[in-house]
Amino acid sequence: MAKVLVIGAGVMGLAAAWQAIRDGHEVDLVEAAPEPGGMAAHFNFDGDSIERFYHFVCRTDYPTFDLLRELGLEDSLRWQTTTMGFYTDGQLHPWGNPLALLRLPNAPLISKLRYGLLAFISTRRDQWPELENTSAKEWIIRWCGEDAYRRFWKTLLEFKFYEYADNISAAWIWTRIRRIGRSRSSIMQEQLGYIEGGSQTLIDALVRSFESAGGKLHLRSPVQRVTTQNNRVTGIDTPERSFSGDFVISTMPTPYIADMVPDLPEDWKQRYRAIQNIGVICVVFKLRRPATSHFWVNVSVPNLTIPGVVELSNLRRDLDNSIVYVPYYMPTTNEKFSWPEERLLTESFGCLQRLNPNLTSADILGTHVARLRYGQPICEPGFASKIPPVQTPIAGLQIADTCYYYPEDRGIAESVRLGRAMARAIPEPESAPKHVPGPSHTMELPV
Template identity: 80%
Template sequence: MAKVLVIGAGVMGLATAWQALRDGHQVDLLEAAPEPGGMAAHFDFAGDSIERFYHFVCRTDYPTFELLRELNLEDRLRWRPTSMGFYTDGRLHPWGNPVALLQLPHAPLLSKLRYGLLAFVSTRRDSWPELENESAKDWIIRWCGEDAYRRFWKTLLEFKFYEHADNISAAWIWTRIRRIGRSRSSIMQEELGYIDGGSQTLVDALVRDIEKLGGRIHLGSPVQFVTTQGNRVTGAETSSQHFEADYVISTTPTPYVADMIPDLPEDWKQRYRAIQNIGVICVIFKLRRPVTEHFWVNVSIPDLTIPGVVELTNLRKEISNSIVYIPYYMPTTNEKFYWPDEHLLAEGFGCLLRLNPELKASDIVATHVGRLRHGQPVCEPGFAAKIPPVQTPIEGLQIADTCFYYPEDRGIAESVRLGRSMARAIPQPIPVPAPSPRVESIV
């Protein structure tokens, strides 16, 4: 059996380790944080266990379904009819279906029809290679016109990507439209899923199975550097010990790779350094009353610097209070990324008051602010050619993070798919045949 070392215990790392163990390898899993799960990890929010960064399941998340079946968790998947809202012109409107689109006031009919046509075509296309080298802005304007771009897309892109907003890949935006557009029970009804107990249910099951299969998980063990000899990986060094390995698979964010693997060729280091990420801040409120009836609301007004709001309890109905995520995406060079928590909470609650003026400060049960420096890769046109191969020039070393899902967006399904494929790329142990019984001749 091969000695396999997996770096990073997010869902991708856990899936990698789990698959490698099932394939007969010996596995150590190193994680810098004190708990496994990465972006899917939970925390206790005034008595409710919820993700630090919200997650949901779509009808096309087939790798998730397969993994849940293999973990005997298929019965923990729940589906709910959900809806979307759109806050613009000082009002909250229903959104996400043809009737809501046509009934939106003030927008020209032609803009609405062209927007609807783009959503319809995007949902039904399985492949669209022509989009790889086009910007989302140019693509949307070409299909929908300047007016529709300004009304429906401009502020969403600007408050997610800031200075990169005009140079985001059309292929990346298309796959997001397609994934959500295909998660419906009918043309009028969106349908999303979640795992009963949240993503922690999946994380805990993977951890249990990894340990049951003989794998070792080392929490609070950041890797200082990966070791090699003769262009072959030999393991990794932490502050406390050296882990020997025949194969190393890194799932940590690409900005850490160049420093973590000093023996990589310089041109490969530059490829990892060239991948840009933006940060994310999730401001979370627990409230005594709901803000809206929608799971998510797109916000499209210039003086609210957020792309939207996610109301988790309109998906996970078993949670008693209303739990609302306000995601702030921005480059970590932006001064707002370092605002004190109380400033972000004040602005965030002001946004919720715009959506529901009946809210009061006394409705706040609890608050939380979470920050992540590498929350979203910036996928510009031509991004596919920018991503290095998973297998590096160092024998036995594979590297991937969330940007390797491109053109798909970050999500548990893609983490599972890529993690398992990296583990399966390791040569499986060759069974040694049992010796044949010796036959002694009788003379």
Template identity: 60%
Template structure:
């Protein structure tokens, strides 16, 4: 039995702690925030409890299914038919099915056929290795042509990755296409899942299970420094105490690693510091009525400064016909727009919705929230896999990972669970 400290009480940290306790270890979880959950934590939007950042479940999310079974929550999983839209040149169009593609008015027939073939092959493809050293722009252009990339994809990349947009790994975007392409009831029907009560249901169950198994979760206690002696981890220093440990699992964003583990070699610190991240300002709106019939809408319109909206209530229904809409603004925190006040983001987000659905006005707004996360999306360029440090570090007993270690998979609850459990197994 080892004395294990897990840093971070997001989904990955909680999954690691839960698994480590099941293996017989003693576990303490340190979380700087006042609540557990990380990106999966909830907040109150008026009287509605809702995720800070939206989450959904796909048919291939097997680690999530396994954990729900362990926690006795399988009966809380719900599946719902969802759809996608594309807002292009001032109009909203259905998207995501062969029929929608054929009816889409802004591509030539040959472009539609090439695009459909790319989506079909991507859903069937098993390996990402041959895509690892080319950009998403090169890959999409090779399959679909320059016009398709410039019309449908480049605006999304530019608004999400800004100066990094032309250097995103094809392997990374392929896994996103594949995950969604495989979460379908049929060729014409997308089907996604959610947990009744939201991700809070899963977080609360994990916290309860950890505490029932004898684990300790210290909220509002930041891991200030990981202590090392003779190339082995000895514990974690917080602002108020030192906690000894035989093993430490860190799940906090990689930009914090160099400060938290100054005893790493210069090469290791440089590897963590070299991972770029994009921040997000996420405007969450509770409205009196629906904006669109779609779960998500991609936006490729020069007059709208966001890459899309997520109408979460078209997955997890809200009461009384209300709508819950996420409007994410992705940008590096060095971007001058990051310093804008919350009210500016809120008014602009409402204006964007009015462009998509002119009937939506300020009178439809019931409640709103503007959340910010400095390290929301890792930037994954070609060759990213080789640039990632090993999860098991050069320091004995110390493992470090955050969401970029899911690569080529993107952020998600299932990947958090998978990697968290794997790190516990490695203790």
């Protein structure tokens, strides 16, 4: 059998390792952190197991459904009717359906109609190739007009991408609208899903199944170098030991690649270095009472420097208290990214009090702050041509991270899809056990 080394035990790395061992390979999965899961990993929030960074499931997340079925977890998926809010002009309004849009005060009817038309068409289109080289700002203004862009989109983009806001790919925005728009039971009703017990349920099952099949998971093992000989991968080095391998799958963030794989051609290193990322900070509150009745609230107020709020407990009904995420997205060069936790907590709770003036500090039962330097790729127009192929010029070495989901956004389904596709690209040993596949929704690797 082939010896496969997988770098990174986030969902993509776990999915790749699981698929590779199912295909008959010998697999070592190497992770720098003390626990598996990556962005889907949990922390103990005063007795509640909660994701550091919020997750949800949509109706079109087929790779997630396939994996849950394989792991015997299909009964753990729960669907919940959810709602959206929109905070603007000092008021929190219902959002996310045609009636809420039409009833929104202080907005011209033509702006609302054009906004609704764009959402309707975006949800129903399967292909929109001309958006690849168009900015989201240009596309939205063309369809909705300047007024609708300013009211509904401008601050959302600015507080997610800051100085890059005017040059984000329209294709990336469109696929986000489409994914959420297709997760509905009707035009009036949104439905989202969650895994009972949170993402940790899936992580634990993947690790358990991987190790029971003979796979080896190595935690606290940061990879320092991918080794090669005669333009073929030979293994990886960590501070504690070296691993030999016939194939290496890296799911590390692309900013690390040039230093980690010194034998790559220089032009490939430059392509990895050219991919930029936004950092993310999630400030998480445990509250005595709900902040809002919505799963998520979009914020469109220039002096509230957040794009929105996510109240996970309005999706996950297995939680006893209100769990609210206040996400900050920004370049890591922004001074706010280095703010101390107390300052972030003070500002973010002030944002929640704007949404719900009845909240007081006495409602706070617990707080947590999670930071990630590489949280969101900056996908500018033409981004598809900027991404290097998954298969590198070094034989046996595949490299991908969350930017390879483009034009789709980050999510568990895309992690599973790409991780398994990378493993399936490795030739199977002739003696590999044959698995009878269920319904599958695979993807081709970017080339």
